[in-house]
Amino acid sequence: MNLDNKTLLLLVAAFTTILLLLTAVFVYVVYLFRNRKGEEYSAENIRLMEWNKSMVSEHERYLKELSTRFHNKVQQQTLHIKHMFGMARKQYGKSPATDFDEISELLDELFDDASQLTSSMNLEYLRSQSLVNLIERELEEAKRLDNIDYELDFADEPHLTEDVKIIVYRIAQEAIANIHKHAMASFIIVSMLHSNGKFILSIEDNGSGLNREQIYGAVTHGITNMRNRAAIINARFDISSEERNGTKITLQMTV
Numbered sequence: 001m002n003l004d005n006k007t008l009l010l011l012v013a014a015f016t017t018i019l020l021l022l023t024a025v026f027v028y029v030v031y032l033f034r035n036r037k038g039e040e041y042s043a044e045n046i047r048l049m050e051w052n053k054s055m056v057s058e059h060e061r062y063l064k065e066l067s068t069r070f071h072n073k074v075q076q077q078t079l080h081i082k083h084m085f086g087m088a089r090k091q092y093g094k095s096p097a098t099d100f101d102e103i104s105e106l107l108d109e110l111f112d113d114a115s116q117l118t119s120s121m122n123l124e125y126l127r128s129q130s131l132v133n134l135i136e137r138e139l140e141e142a143k144r145l146d147n148i149d150y151e152l153d154f155a156d157e158p159h160l161t162e163d164v165k166i167i168v169y170r171i172a173q174e175a176i177a178n179i180h181k182h183a184m185a186s187f188i189i190v191s192m193l194h195s196n197g198k199f200i201l202s203i204e205d206n207g208s209g210l211n212r213e214q215i216y217g218a219v220t221h222g223i224t225n226m227r228n229r230a231a232i233i234n235a236r237f238d239i240s241s242e243e244r245n246g247t248k249i250t251l252q253m254t255v
Contacts, residue, residue, distance in 0.1 A: 073113050080106060081106050112144075123166070126165075126169065127162045127166070130157050131157065131158060131169060131192070132152070132192070134172075135152065135169065135173075135176075135190060136152055138172065138176045139152060139188060139190065141176075142176055142177075142179065142180040142188065145180055146180045147186075148179070148180055148185055148187065149187050149188075150187065150189070151187075151188070151189045151190070152191075153189065153192070154191065154192040154193075156194070158199050160255060164233050164253075164255075167229050167232055167233050168201060168251065170229055171201075171226045171251055172190070172201065172203060174222045174225055174229075175203045175222075175226065175249050176190075176203065178223075179205045179247075182207075182208075183207025183208055183247065184207050184208045185207030185246065186206060187206045188203065189205075190202070190203050194255070197254055197255060198253070198254060199252070201250070202248060202249065202250045202251075203249050204248040205246050205247055205248075207246050207247065208246075209241045209243045209245045209246050210243070210247055214241075215239055223239060226249065233253060234254075235251050235252060235253035236250075236253065237250075
């Protein structure tokens with residue numbers, strides 16, 4: 001087939017136009033893909049920034065809580081020690097050994113309290129410990145302070161990131177502290193289950209329990225703090241309680 005120059009030029013022009021259109025479509029598709037990926041990366045960066053901000057805010061808030069607790073505890077024990085020294089001076093001729101032995105025990109207790117609190121403020125220390133060890137320390141502290149027995153039930157150490165582990169520990173710490181401060185309990189059961197991509201932590205006591213106002217009202221004994229911490233790690237936080245029938249909190253998350 002013979003083609004004149006005009007027809008040949010028209011075919012070349014048509015082919016070139018189609019090629020340019022295909023190139024333009026390809027460039028546009030690539031642009032949309034890259035732009036969408038950029039938006040995804042941007043969203044991921046925002047999530048990471050929000051996570052880091054939450055972690056910093058959480059740590060700073062907790063340090064503030066601890067400093068207040070530390071101040072109050074040391075002040076209380078120091079006043080008690082001063083009182084004991086005053087009594088010892090008055091009764092020095094009667095039973096100095098007994099008085100000073102009790103003072104020595106109080107000083108040992110003060111040292112233990114200081115060590116416990118400063119360890120809780122040390123982020124590197126918390127990272128170096130397993131979640132099981134950290135929770136067991138809190139249970140031992142409750143037993144030492146209020147003679148609360150406990151059971152710690154777990155199959156193995158859950159595989160959590162360091163930051164998530166610390167927040168889970170803070171929730172458990174808050175729950176156990178609430179029990180020995182408010183619940184008048186004699187027993188605590190803590191169980192941890194890590195299976196099929198799920199992690200479940202439950203903390204149950206046999207104490208006085210809570211009514212609806214105490215769970216959802218303005219004075220929540222740290223429940224709001226626990227809920228907020230759970231939200232940071234996208235965990236579900238549940239609490240069930242009845243007056244005179246104890247309290248159970250449950251934390252569930254995908255890992």
